[in-house]
Amino acid sequence: MPESRAQGGASEGRARARDAEPRPLTGGSVEDYIVGKQVGQGAYATVCFGLHKETNRKVAIKIYDKYKLMDPQRRKSVRSEIHLMERMRHPNIVIFHEALDTPKQIFLVMEFVGGGSLHHFLKKRPGRRLDDQLAKRIFFQVCQGIRYMHERNIVHRDVKLENLLLDEQGVVKIIDFGFSTEVCRHGS
Numbered sequence: 001m002p003e004s005r006a007q008g009g010a011s012e013g014r015a016r017a018r019d020a021e022p023r024p025l026t027g028g029s030v031e032d033y034i035v036g037k038q039v040g041q042g043a044y045a046t047v048c049f050g051l052h053k054e055t056n057r058k059v060a061i062k063i064y065d066k067y068k069l070m071d072p073q074r075r076k077s078v079r080s081e082i083h084l085m086e087r088m089r090h091p092n093i094v095i096f097h098e099a100l101d102t103p104k105q106i107f108l109v110m111e112f113v114g115g116g117s118l119h120h121f122l123k124k125r126p127g128r129r130l131d132d133q134l135a136k137r138i139f140f141q142v143c144q145g146i147r148y149m150h151e152r153n154i155v156h157r158d159v160k161l162e163n164l165l166l167d168e169q170g171v172v173k174i175i176d177f178g179f180s181t182e183v184c185r186h187g188s
């Protein structure tokens with residue numbers, strides 16, 4: 001688990017409280033960001049580290065090449081990914097900032113989660129095991145995020161270790177809403 005940051009003074013405490021609820025970056029354009037090195041690769045998208053120039057905020061930018069989205073179903077699923085992420089705001093779900101359309105690519109800008117995936121984290125543990133306390137703490141956070149989604153009729157459909165990231169404080173952040181969907185709830 002990434003180390004918690006050392007406790008600071010009152011102003012640092014206030015800054016931390018602000019960090020916990022960062023305001024999404026919106027209304028921007030691609031020029032507002034410096035696109036850095038690649039941090040992930042999937043079937044349809046590449047994820048890069050990014051920096052919001054004006055605020056110096058770290059972001060992750062999921063980049064879809066439009067030529068890979070010829071299939072209308074794929075385009076629909078990217079639209080749905082954006083729409084669903086826009087609707088969610090929870091401490092255990094990655095914060096979505098904005099979607100940017102360029103002639104050749106679609107950028108999904110979100111908070112950068114810097115502690116690596118649970119997959120990576122487990123690989124480093126002896127015997128790939130967690131002690132009960134830590135497993136409980138992590139599982140609880142995953143459940144909190146999933147409960148929040150389900151209360152909004154959103155189902156992730158791809159919950160796995162690679163899609164559960166840890167931030168620098170060890171907080172779980174659920175990512176990757178590429179397979180997610182909204183369901184109708186009958187009789188409730």
Ligand SMILES: Nc1ncnc2c1ncn2[C@@H]1O[C@H](COP(=O)(O)OP(=O)(O)OP(=O)(O)O)[C@@H](O)[C@H]1O
Binds near residue numbers: 041062110162176
């Ligand atoms: N917000 C983020 N902060 C840091 N790293 C991220 C973030 N989002 C994604 N990544 C990295 O990029 C990888 C790929 O991202 P993601 O899971 O969203 O794409 P994918 O698996 O290609 O998705 P899809 O299934 O929609 O094609 C993740 O496993 C993770 O390592």
Ligand SMILES: [Mg+2]
Binds near residue numbers: 176
């Ligand atoms: Mg993924």
